[in-house]
Amino acid sequence: MTLARVDNLRATAGSAILVDGVSFEVVAGEVTALVGASGSGKTTSALALLGEYGDGVHLAGRVEVDGRVVVDGNGVTREAVRVRGRTVAYMPQHPGSALNPARRIGTTLRELAKLHDGDVAEAVRAAQVPGALKRFPHQFSGGQRQRVALAQALTCRPSVLVLDEPSTGLDSITRLQLVQELADLAAAGLGILLLSHDLELVRALANRVVVLGAGRVIESGGLDVLPPAPDLPGAGTSTAGRPLLGAMSLSASLRPRGRDVVLREVDLEVRAGACLGVVGRSGSGKTTLARCLAGLHERHTGQLRLDGRPLPVLRNRTREQNRRVQYVWQEVRGSFDERRPVDQQVARTAQRLRGLAPELAHAEAVAVLARLGVAAITAARPPSRLSGGELQRAALARAVLANPDVLICDEITTALDDRGTALVLELLTELKARGTALIWIGHDLGLVAAVADQVLVLDAGRVVEQGPPATLTTEPHHELTRRLVAAARIGDPGSPPVLSIDTRSEPRR
Numbered sequence: 001m002t003l004a005r006v007d008n009l010r011a012t013a014g015s016a017i018l019v020d021g022v023s024f025e026v027v028a029g030e031v032t033a034l035v036g037a038s039g040s041g042k043t044t045s046a047l048a049l050l051g052e053y054g055d056g057v058h059l060a061g062r063v064e065v066d067g068r069v070v071v072d073g074n075g076v077t078r079e080a081v082r083v084r085g086r087t088v089a090y091m092p093q094h095p096g097s098a099l100n101p102a103r104r105i106g107t108t109l110r111e112l113a114k115l116h117d118g119d120v121a122e123a124v125r126a127a128q129v130p131g132a133l134k135r136f137p138h139q140f141s142g143g144q145r146q147r148v149a150l151a152q153a154l155t156c157r158p159s160v161l162v163l164d165e166p167s168t169g170l171d172s173i174t175r176l177q178l179v180q181e182l183a184d185l186a187a188a189g190l191g192i193l194l195l196s197h198d199l200e201l202v203r204a205l206a207n208r209v210v211v212l213g214a215g216r217v218i219e220s221g222g223l224d225v226l227p228p229a230p231d232l233p234g235a236g237t238s239t240a241g242r243p244l245l246g247a248m249s250l251s252a253s254l255r256p257r258g259r260d261v262v263l264r265e266v267d268l269e270v271r272a273g274a275c276l277g278v279v280g281r282s283g284s285g286k287t288t289l290a291r292c293l294a295g296l297h298e299r300h301t302g303q304l305r306l307d308g309r310p311l312p313v314l315r316n317r318t319r320e321q322n323r324r325v326q327y328v329w330q331e332v333r334g335s336f337d338e339r340r341p342v343d344q345q346v347a348r349t350a351q352r353l354r355g356l357a358p359e360l361a362h363a364e365a366v367a368v369l370a371r372l373g374v375a376a377i378t379a380a381r382p383p384s385r386l387s388g389g390e391l392q393r394a395a396l397a398r399a400v401l402a403n404p405d406v407l408i409c410d411e412i413t414t415a416l417d418d419r420g421t422a423l424v425l426e427l428l429t430e431l432k433a434r435g436t437a438l439i440w441i442g443h444d445l446g447l448v449a450a451v452a453d454q455v456l457v458l459d460a461g462r463v464v465e466q467g468p469p470a471t472l473t474t475e476p477h478h479e480l481t482r483r484l485v486a487a488a489r490i491g492d493p494g495s496p497p498v499l500s501i502d503t504r505s506e507p508r509r
Helices: 042-050 105-116 120-127 142-155 172-187 199-205 286-294 319-324 342-354 358-371 388-400 418-433 445-451 469-474 479-488
Strands: 002-013 016-027 031-036 057-065 068-072 088-091 160-164 191-195 208-213 216-221 243-255 259-271 275-280 300-306 325-328 406-410 437-441 454-459 462-467
Touching: 002 042, 002 191, 016 031, 016 042, 016 057, 016 191, 016 208, 016 216, 031 042, 031 199, 042 057, 042 068, 042 088, 042 160, 042 191, 088 142, 105 120, 105 142, 120 142, 120 172, 142 160, 142 172, 172 191, 172 199, 172 479, 191 199, 243 286, 243 437, 259 275, 259 286, 259 300, 259 437, 259 462, 275 286, 275 445, 275 479, 286 300, 286 325, 286 406, 286 437, 319 325, 319 342, 325 388, 342 358, 342 388, 358 388, 358 418, 388 406, 388 418, 406 418, 418 437, 418 445, 437 445, 445 469, 445 479, 454 469, 454 479, 462 469, 462 479, 469 479
Parallel strands: 031 191, 031 208, 088 160, 160 191, 275 437, 275 454, 325 406, 406 437
Antiparallel strands: 002 016, 002 057, 057 068, 208 216, 243 259, 243 300, 454 462
8 A cells, every 4th residue: 555655856956956857656565765875855755754854945746644745846735734743744854953952751652642642652662762751861872862763753653664864873782773663653554654765674674675876766675776885995904192181980870969870980092093983872971982082071070181182071161172172062053153164164263273364264164074075055055954964074074174083974875875874984083184183983893993903992981892803803801892793793684583682771871
């Protein structure tokens, strides 16, 4: 049974053509996947099912959902209001935009359940977020917020579920659990539209595949139309220089007086020209560690040192200290001002922290963005007109323009396809060669192992194992490390989801 049909969809913004002639179907009990590079039109095409579009965008073609015409030759119809959140539920790539920061999760879910006759307990179970109802969105890690947003969508009891990069920010263990849960939802009759650059996720779930490129359908059919996964270049190991950034007995809590401790006695050191990798399950404390090092999390104890000297919290750091330690965080959309073009915001870093003239700073910003695959015409738009992957690379470019000595990267490739990831790794390889110290926080143990010289494994805020990546991936000692390695090695397209993985709830971040 066809739940949604898109025929010859066209999306334009002025003279720019964003989507041209895209067609696909969403069928009950099946998963349709839209794949393609960042900016290929996946999100624009998917949002047409809800009759939603960006500022200045016009939709044409024909979109039918549950027998209702949502888009016709004249644009979006009044029927779109009838399907949003009822027939079709959408989980965005950046979950922060879907969660109310001032309300507890349980309050929001219960209101949605009342409106749509939903089941809060079932939605929470399917999204793998037990114990979430009494907490606020800021008390979750990025990966946990992703699953809370999924629970919010499922509470509406939709017939069609649109998932925009649902594996973003998830560790390999949780990602395998997500595969099983989504397969169960499809088996129960839900129609799923999956937007993803994660080809392993697509191979595990999809019945139909539509490959997009520059807003057009390149290929469509079964899993055989998926491109092969290329070997990504690694940043490689390096000869480390002098110690740059260090943490000693670093502990952190979410609330005053040491309540809700999320980091416990962490010690680390990163040297010039080296890369320290940090891995762990979603909610293990990775992002809190990054925020402490960047000076953004003030409820911490212990010592931070830069070049052997005390490093205070951000509000007490000098301009030079701010320049030397830069942080690229996981959910980047909220870090951009919607009222200003992206290229100007990227250039502002070089102006404020290095004293460059506006013209020189802008030229440097455009050059770095181009190296990362973000064209000048794209970077000149406001943030809402860029895809998640384009904004992720713009956030990296913004930090790089400070010429930092230490660059902290928190899940900076989660929204990127293989080409985008390769461009990022090429740039970071150059930075390492110049002596920049990198801290790479990630959920993909294989990618972290490829770029890092040393790896820390966090579990419940503690370092449970550390060492060279080759040792950790071939001879893991801690149980969590063994589970992460086992989950990362499951890449066979025909492999079924792993059902024996421990599904205990993760700690708060």
